[in-house]
Amino acid sequence: MNAVSEIVQELQTKFSGVPLEPQATRDGIPTLWAPKERLSEILRYLKTEAQRPYRMLYDLCAVDERERTHRQGQPESDFTVIYHLLSFERNEDLRIKVALKGEFPSIPTVTDLWPAANWYECETWDMFGIGFPGHPHLRRLLMPATWQGHPLRKEHPARATEMEPFQLSDDKQAAEEEALKFRPEEWGMKRTGEDTDFMFLNVGPHHPGTHGLLRIVLQLDGEVIVDAVPDIGFHHRGAEKMAERQSWHTFIPYTDRIDYLGGVMNNLAYVLAVEKLAGIVVPERAQVIRVMLSELFRLASHLVWYGTFAADVGAMSPVFYMFNDRERIFEIIGAICGGRMHPNWFRIGGVAQDLPRGWDKLVREFLRHMPSRLLEYDRMVMRNPVFKARTAGIGRFTKDQAVEWGMTGPGLRACGFEWDFRKKRPYSGYERFEFDIPTAQNGDSYDRAVVRVAEMHQSLRIIAQCVSDMPAGPCKSDHPLATPPIKERTMHDIETLIAHFLSVSWGPVIPAGEAFFGIEATKGNNGYYLVSDGSTVSYRTRIRTPSFPHIQMLPLMCRGRMLADLFAILGSIDFVLADVDR
Amino acid sequence: MQSPPDERRTFPVKHGGDGNADEVVRQNVLLTRLQDLVAWGRKYSIWPFNFGLSCCYVEMATSLTSRYDIARFGSEVIRSTPREADLMVIAGTVFIKVAPVIRRLHEQMMAPRWVVSMGSCANSGGMYDIYSVVQGVDRFLPVDVYVPGCPPSPMALMEGLLLLSKAMGQEKRPLSWVAGAQGVYRPAPTSQRDLKRPERQRATELRSPDEV
Numbered sequence: 022m023n024a025v026s027e028i029v030q031e032l033q034t035k036f037s038g039v040p041l042e043p044q045a046t047r048d049g050i051p052t053l054w055a056p057k058e059r060l061s062e063i064l065r066y067l068k069t070e071a072q073r074p075y076r077m078l079y080d081l082c083a084v085d086e087r088e089r090t091h092r093q094g095q096p097e098s099d100f101t102v103i104y105h106l107l108s109f110e111r112n113e114d115l116r117i118k119v120a121l122k123g124e125f126p127s128i129p130t131v132t133d134l135w136p137a138a139n140w141y142e143c144e145t146w147d148m149f150g151i152g153f154p155g156h157p158h159l160r161r162l163l164m165p166a167t168w169q170g171h172p173l174r175k176e177h178p179a180r181a182t183e184m185e186p187f188q189l190s191d192d193k194q195a196a197e198e199e200a201l202k203f204r205p206e207e208w209g210m211k212r213t214g215e216d217t218d219f220m221f222l223n224v225g226p227h228h229p230g231t232h233g234l235l236r237i238v239l240q241l242d243g244e245v246i247v248d249a250v251p252d253i254g255f256h257h258r259g260a261e262k263m264a265e266r267q268s269w270h271t272f273i274p275y276t277d278r279i280d281y282l283g284g285v286m287n288n289l290a291y292v293l294a295v296e297k298l299a300g301i302v303v304p305e306r307a308q309v310i311r312v313m314l315s316e317l318f319r320l321a322s323h324l325v326w327y328g329t330f331a332a333d334v335g336a337m338s339p340v341f342y343m344f345n346d347r348e349r350i351f352e353i354i355g356a357i358c359g360g361r362m363h364p365n366w367f368r369i370g371g372v373a374q375d376l377p378r379g380w381d382k383l384v385r386e387f388l389r390h391m392p393s394r395l396l397e398y399d400r401m402v403m404r405n406p407v408f409k410a411r412t413a414g415i416g417r418f419t420k421d422q423a424v425e426w427g428m429t430g431p432g433l434r435a436c437g438f439e440w441d442f443r444k445k446r447p448y449s450g451y452e453r454f455e456f457d458i459p460t461a462q463n464g465d466s467y468d469r470a471v472v473r474v475a476e477m478h479q480s481l482r483i484i485a486q487c488v489s490d491m492p493a494g495p496c497k498s499d500h501p502l503a504t505p506p507i508k509e510r511t512m513h514d515i516e517t518l519i520a521h522f523l524s525v526s527w528g529p530v531i532p533a534g535e536a537f538f539g540i541e542a543t544k545g546n547n548g549y550y551l552v553s554d555g556s557t558v559s560y561r562t563r564i565r566t567p568s569f570p571h572i573q574m575l576p577l578m579c580r581g582r583m584l585a586d587l588f589a590i591l592g593s594i595d596f597v598l599a600d601v602d603r
Numbered sequence: 604m605q606s607p608p609d610e611r612r613t614f615p616v617k618h619g620g621d622g623n624a625d626e627v628v629r630q631n632v633l634l635t636r637l638q639d640l641v642a643w644g645r646k647y648s649i650w651p652f653n654f655g656l657s658c659c660y661v662e663m664a665t666s667l668t669s670r671y672d673i674a675r676f677g678s679e680v681i682r683s684t685p686r687e688a689d690l691m692v693i694a695g696t697v698f699i700k701v702a703p704v705i706r707r708l709h710e711q712m713m714a715p716r717w718v719v720s721m722g723s724c725a726n727s728g729g730m731y732d733i734y735s736v737v738q739g740v741d742r743f744l745p746v747d748v749y750v751p752g753c754p755p756s757p758m759a760l761m762e763g764l765l766l767l768s769k770a771m772g773q774e775k776r777p778l779s780w781v782a783g784a785q786g787v788y789r790p791a792p793t794s795q796r797d798l799k800r801p802e803r804q805r806a807t808e809l810r811s812p813d814e815v
Contacts (some may be wrong), residue, residue, distance in 0.1 A: 164700070179733060186738075198703055226704055233657065255700050256656075344664075
């Protein structure tokens with residue numbers, strides 16, 4: 022707790038007349054309540070003046086506090102806005118909370134300090150109805166422009182079946198299409214330049230190059246991209262609202278579908294956050310099983326990216342080879358978990374079941390097979406002159422820009438910044454494995470590919486160590502909140518039977534509190550911020566996904582490039598729309 | 604339009620000019636109604652629209668790759684424009700925000716056109732009974748085949764495609780909008796669950812999850 026008090030003390034000395042109340046959280050992240058009026062001053066200090074500054078706005082979200090009961094010691098608040106900052110120099114997070122009063126409160130924007138706050142504030146307005154005066158263009162981000170209400174407010178219905186059945190009349194169709202129309206003036210864009218008329222090209226939401234439901238409106242001068250406006254929200258599945266009605270246990274399958282190429286990797290971020298909240302220690306064997314399956318999914322996800330990226334820049338055949346190797350991974354996943362893309366295999370306190378007999382043979386075969394394939398793909402894609410010409414020097418950004426915009430994962434490492442949660446803050450036993458963090462220097466599309474390809478070799482290294490050193494022992498914690506409960510404990514008397522029955526039917530009651538857990542997922546940092554009100558469901562679940570800030574950064578990467586480069590940039594970001602919109 | 608094997612045995616292929624006229628006709632002339640011929644052509648060249656919504660689309664794309672190879676059934680020609688496609692696979696969650704887009708794309712496909720609803724979300728909303736999701740694409744589009752699964756495996760999608768192909772072969776559509784009977788005849792859809800239940804109920808040994 023020493024390190025925790027350091028920044029808190031620093032702030033309290035610096036801002037000595039300002040009431041800054043610390044709050045204890047389960048995750049140990051220093052948390053401070055700041056007054057709304059002094060917020061921008063405090064954030065500015067943290068970002069620009071403080072020693073070892075907090076340069077990344079890691080997340081910005083809100084909580085509707087009106088129905089929360091366990092708030093001991095916290096200032097009164099109807100809605101709380103939370104700024105989650107990250108300092109690389111300190112390797113520490115900081116959470117600044119601001120209490121807001123009233124039905125539709127507002128809080129000054131921080132977009133002048135962090136351009137990345139733009140989308141986060143739009144999202145908070147869209148989901149909670151919290152205003153951000155001074156924001157350059159506050160608008161609906163995830164919901165349709167015609168939507169009534171703000172979904173994450175507690176009074177908004179969660180279920181579609183609680184609302185009017187969906188109907189698509191001709192009038193509604195026309196109104197929705199009208200609302201989707203792009204008007205450059207609303208974005209402060211000019212229709213004509215000095216000696217040219219700009220063309221506005223609509224790419225998506227249905228377009229093979231956008232890898233899903235993403236819409237990008239391009240302002241073009243001939244074939245040169247003057248500006249781009251990504252329009253998201255077409256893939257918003259309401260996962261955060263869903264978490265407020267599923268039990269802690271039954272929300273796990275929904276996490277699989279956030280980054281739907283990452284499979285159990287999503288489970289991992291979520292269960293680690295729940296375990297932190299509940300104080301569950303996971304046995305070693307379960308940890309290693311989790312790491313092995315997660316790394317297999319990192320490979321599967323990178324293989325999909327590899328093939329589709331090559332296809333994006335014109336190479337048709339690689340995707341067929343890479344999907345074949347993905348099938349080999351799915352053979353292992355299928356043998357262990359019984360599923361393919363969404364195995365839903367991790368549980369609170371461990372994994373669903375121990376490894377089946379003969380699993381190691383399958384994995385060993387795969388480990389023998391894969392390295393030579395990767396070398397061949399190197400020849401096929403990475404050393405291909407056309408691929409190089411299409412990607413080298415394209416979509417470049419610097420390390421500072423990446424940090425400014427909240428970029429994490431391979432995109433950040435391609436700027437020469439060695440930052441990986443698996444090394445910096447080892448979780449789930451990553452500290453026991455030997456592996457390297459690949460980096461590259463140029464921060465362009467090609468280097469992002471270089472980093473991912475090198476990461477695949479490292480994943481194979483980690484998996485090999487999992488196979489050779491798989492610890493013996495239980496694959497499930499014997500903590501009473503581990504779910505589903507251990508069967509041997511039941512059938513002793515009526516008490517044990519009732520406890521078992523409740524744990525299975527209602528799920529565990531996770532103690533009140535707050536915890537965040539971030540992991541190095543396939544596409545960058547994925548984290549779950551959970552607020553428990555001491556019940557069988559989460560009071561608020563915030564999912565910090567990597568693809569959201571990455572897509573927000575897109576205009577920066579493609580301004581001044583040719584139209585065809587857009588797809589060489591999109592492919593190199595490696596995003597999943599469910600990971601953007603949740 | 605192959606004749607059954609036993610029929611072929613009665614009329615062995617002969618070379619040279621010793622066959623009578625009937626036999627020559629039988630070997631070289633295919634007699635069918637134009638309507639059936641067109642349906643036969645359609646059922647073996649279903650061109651899907653390259654359109655995906657979410658997770659299911661990844662499995663739909665997987666069905667195109669070598670392990671599954673949907674080209675075996677003549678459907679590898681995915682078209683990126685709706686105007687060249689016959690089949691729209693609703694692969695993924697139907698979001699309220701994207702529903703008008705889906706309908707517009709469906710309208711842009713030229714008739715005859717078919718719709719396969721792939722996966723639980725498109726079938727009924729599935730596990731997403733949530734404010735932003737339409738509870739089944741059939742709320743605003745006609746669906747020909749429903750493929751269950753979350754996501755369905757590429758095999759399941761291909762089974763759906765074969766069911767559709769079979770139904771297309773039996774469809775009767777007017778060849779002209781002036782002559783002949785109008786209106787489309789479609790065979791009644793069958794529930795695979797009902798058809799397969801007896802066989803599934805006979806299963807007595809299930810694979811143990813403890814073995815790979």
